[in-house]
Amino acid sequence: MAVYKRSYRAYSGRLTPEWSRFYILTRYALGNLFRSKFLTAAFVMCFFGPLVCMVGIYLNHNASVLALLHTRADQIINVNGKFFLGFLGMQGGLAFFLTAFIGPNTIAPDLANGALPLYFCRSFSRAEYVLGKLCALFYLLSLITWVPGLILFGIESNLSGVAWMWENRSLASGIFLGSVIWILMISLIAMALSAWVKWRIAAGAMVLGVMFFLSGFGAAVNGVLRSNIGHYMTPGSLITRVCADLFGVETPIEISVWSAWVGLLVMCGLCVLLLSRKVRAFEVVR
Amino acid sequence: MTPVIELEGLGVRFGKRDILKGLTCSLSGRTIGLLGPNGAGKSTLINTLLGFHKPSSGTARIFGHDIRSKITHVRSVVGYMPENDAFIANMTAVAFVRLMGELSGLPSEAALERAHEALFYVGLGEARYRKVGTYSLGMKQLAKLAQAIVHGPKLIILDEPTNGLDPPARQRMVRMIKEMRDAHDVHIVLCSHLLRDVEETCEEVLILKEGRIVHYSNLEEERRANRRFVEMEPIGDTAGLALALEGLGCECAFSGGQRLKAVLSEGIEIRDIYRLAAERDIQLRRLNYRRDTLEDIFLKAMETN
Structure with missing residues (x-):
């Protein structure tokens, strides 16, 4: 019907399946994020590291360059677990800063403008809402963490041969699993904090503050008590411990792997709890 | 339904x-x-x-x-x-x-x-x-x-x-x-x-x-029920008009001087009131439907509970 008729009418067309509706939020959230030139520029900058690594890996296998530099292949870059742990550390750090900027944009504006009842008065659940927003962050952060990581792994496999790939196949799963855990954790932290601090800028500062505070507090606890308990309060330490195990690399963080997993799960659980308290149509004052 | x-x-x-x-x-x-x-x-x-x-x-x-x-x-x-x-x-x-x-x-x-x-x-x-x-x-x-x-x-x-x-x-x-x-x-x-x-x-x-x-x-x-409830202000033999209306089966009551309220019985229309008034040479200065407004209903509900 043409808009000029300006009449109310019921809708009798087909409906989209309910399970797929969370993705609508992801689509809108991603579109919204890339409207900011600053964030787009920051996002592009995040590809600088993988590009350098890519060039490094290529040079590492280029005989004429090696001859020119009078060096051996493994003297430029040694592509092993340590290399990928460092790569994920660098990209994970960038992902964290990016999340501190974009994470609060996901939930805080909806809470500040009271939009949640509009979402939940439809056949759309709170879990779908959180999942939709989380997916937007997951897609974005995947592009700067495990996707370039696996591309690097693929390039190295291509240049070193199938034998290298088979020998180091655990690195590929480590890249993927380590990145996914890190993305999930920082996304949940950013979303939970933005749900509690409705002001977007304050929420961003809070994300940075909480992470740095936890790291500092954890280090202080370790120093004062001469123990490793502080590592459990530091998300960075927990993820480094888990990733080191995934890549088969030694680490100075002396806590067991399973306890690091438990620590990460507890942190994610806390964030989900915080979200479940705040992401609701109306707050009930009891 | x-x-x-x-x-x-x-x-x-x-x-x-x-x-x-x-x-x-x-x-x-x-x-x-x-x-x-x-x-x-x-x-x-x-x-x-x-x-x-x-x-x-x-x-x-x-x-x-x-x-x-x-x-x-x-x-x-x-x-x-x-x-x-x-x-x-x-x-x-x-x-x-x-x-x-x-x-x-x-x-x-x-x-x-x-x-x-x-x-x-x-x-x-x-x-x-x-x-x-x-x-x-x-x-x-x-x-x-x-x-x-x-x-x-x-x-x-x-x-x-x-x-x-x-x-x-x-x-x-x-x-x-x-x-x-x-x-x-x-x-x-x-x-x-x-x-x-x-x-x-x-x-x-x-x-x-x-x-x-x-x-x-x-x-x-x-609204439908209230259409049977009228309030009028006759000049002349008001009591006579009330009696005539009661003769047709309507319920009548006086309120505040010359004002007459009536609940019309089934089959009685407004034109019947005018006819009765004309027969008795009574002027009808005002005649309107009197019904409870929502405000009346609301206030009543608030008071009674």
Whole structure:
């Protein structure tokens, strides 16, 4: 019907399946994020590291360059677990800063403008809402963490041969699993904090503050008590411990792997709890 | 016919406070008004019907679907316009309404088409590419209405739709509600403090006080009943006129000097009163239907409970 008729009418067309509706939020959230030139520029900058690594890996296998530099292949870059742990550390750090900027944009504006009842008065659940927003962050952060990581792994496999790939196949799963855990954790932290601090800028500062505070507090606890308990309060330490195990690399963080997993799960659980308290149509004052 | 809303001992409790206390009724009108003083439980009732609050006792059904077990289905047939500000600030109105349409299950293209239609329908057609955050209060109300109707729901719940609107905008909103009610197969629940809005638009009224139903009124039936109740101001032999009317089976009573009130019996029309007055050479200075306004009903309900 043409808009000029300006009449109310019921809708009798087909409906989209309910399970797929969370993705609508992801689509809108991603579109919204890339409207900011600053964030787009920051996002592009995040590809600088993988590009350098890519060039490094290529040079590492280029005989004429090696001859020119009078060096051996493994003297430029040694592509092993340590290399990928460092790569994920660098990209994970960038992902964290990016999340501190974009994470609060996901939930805080909806809470500040009271939009949640509009979402939940439809056949759309709170879990779908959180999942939709989380997916937007997951897609974005995947592009700067495990996707370039696996591309690097693929390039190295291509240049070193199938034998290298088979020998180091655990690195590929480590890249993927380590990145996914890190993305999930920082996304949940950013979303939970933005749900509690409705002001977007304050929420961003809070994300940075909480992470740095936890790291500092954890280090202080370790120093004062001469123990490793502080590592459990530091998300960075927990993820480094888990990733080191995934890549088969030694680490100075002396806590067991399973306890690091438990620590990460507890942190994610806390964030989900915080979200479940705040992401609701109306707050009930009891 | 399946009632629009059925309440069956519905109770809602927040902590130790009972907010709704055993509400029971069945509402079938095209437009249902929810009235009550502040804190009566109107918004809580709406929120419970939408599944935002869990009933502590009893249940409710919308179009026969239980809100406890079929809330997803209930939500798919309901459009809701909340009382407070509710929008996405950095989105244009058309993107905002489209998003809400998509979340209601409309495919992307259909949602876009209907978003344009809904915005034109509510009168925001020319401003539909402006960000909702830049809208005036009245425009935000209209944008909220547009998102409530974009998916063509069978039941539209409007919580204080005329809040903050200037008189012309209020008139437009009331006109729109009436038009939706009259022209389409849609039911409307209107929650408002403004008795005039409810009186103008609603067929049924539910009055709440302290979480209880204190009065249910079918305004349509009352309007029909009240057409038999007239008040007149005759000059001349008033007593004679009263006797003549009583002779035709009407009930008469004097009130304040020359004023005469009468409940017309079946088959008696206004022209019969004029005829009787003419036969007795009585002037009728004034004659009008006297009926209880919604304000009378509301105040009575508040006083008696």
